[in-house]
């Protein structure tokens with residue numbers, strides 16, 4: 001399939017993935033690994049030093065008798081400050097609800113790995129777990145794509161050109177250190193920088209960065225750290241010509257966001273509360289945001305993301321892709337999604353090696369992508385969702401794993417990992 005002439009409707013293309021029933025499901029492994037952040041990540045909610053990652057590995061056999069696997073990555077963080085699901089809870093949801101549902105579904109269809117269109121029905125046992133579900137969906141879709149020899153980007157008709165990457169900067173206590181960090185990123189060619197802000201660290205540092213970089217695409221993320229009593233403070237950010245201010249208030253208070261949006265010249269963007277396509281529609285209807293941060297995991301997976309993208313395009317709402325400190329695997333998936341029409345601004349697509357000690361994906365050689373001399377990332381073109389995690393790294397960094405086998409699945413056994421909890 002020519003990469004520039006894919007289907008006009010990505011949702012339709014996605015919905016038929018796996019419908020040919022060519023993959024027999026044998027087993028599903030769950031792995032929890034833990035990697036370190038290269039530098040502590042400070043937000044208004046605290047400091048993160050370690051990044052747990054829950055990975056789903058689907059094992060199957062194609063109709064040609066060849067082994068095929070599919071990887072999914074869960075975006076849940078170490079705690080539930082950002083999202084109600086934390087890594088431990090998401091792993092439990094996968095082990096006790098979603099994966100057993102997948103295996104049961106396969107058992108009712110002759111052992112076939114369910115198509116992606118059948119997956120939403122598996123959510124009934126865990127309707128409030130979009131991050132765990134997104135990981136399962138990613139793994140199943142990866143297996144189907146690999147069995148078909150098809151890259152995600154080709155399935156969705158995503159153009160074969162790099163997408164611009166933005167950088168994210170945590171809060172700094174010392175202004176000179178912040179300026180040095182932003183200076184390094186601008187020198188490296190990042191076309192957009194997002195600053196984390198919060199009470200006590202907003203107008204001052206943002207103004208300092210703006211004075212040093214008058215033409216930089218600059219946006220800020222408050223991670224819910226303000227209340228409406230801070231509206232004057234937030235209005236003072238208008239003078240800095242920001243792309244947007246992200247999630248200033250509690251995610252549940254759409255009314256406060258709407259009132260702020262009506263007052264500011266700076267567009268208000270939401271992130272934390274956008275946990276489904278319906279949540280995005282409600283926020284837009286209420287005027288609580290005019291820009292949408294797309295995080296495929298937080299929205300509940302690729303199908304939910306494609307629905308959100310289509311709805312926002314119909315309304316003319318600009319999109320950009322956010323990050324959740326993914327490994328290089330899920331970040332590659334995000335790069336493909338960011339290649340869809342409708343993504344107006346550079347997203348949080350800087351390489352995982354910028355923030356993680358281990359990216360889980362074997363490093364590929366070659367010059368980094370650029371667009372007009374600016375930092376960009378290639379849209380992955382390998383069969384599957386993207387360049388997959390390296391099993392050796394997963395085993396080496398593993399803290400826990402479990403294997404759930406299909407009732408009649410031939411048990412190949414996971415290389416390097418024992419059955420049961422480790």
Ligand code: MG
Pocket residue numbers: 221223246247271272322
């Ligand atoms: Mg955010």
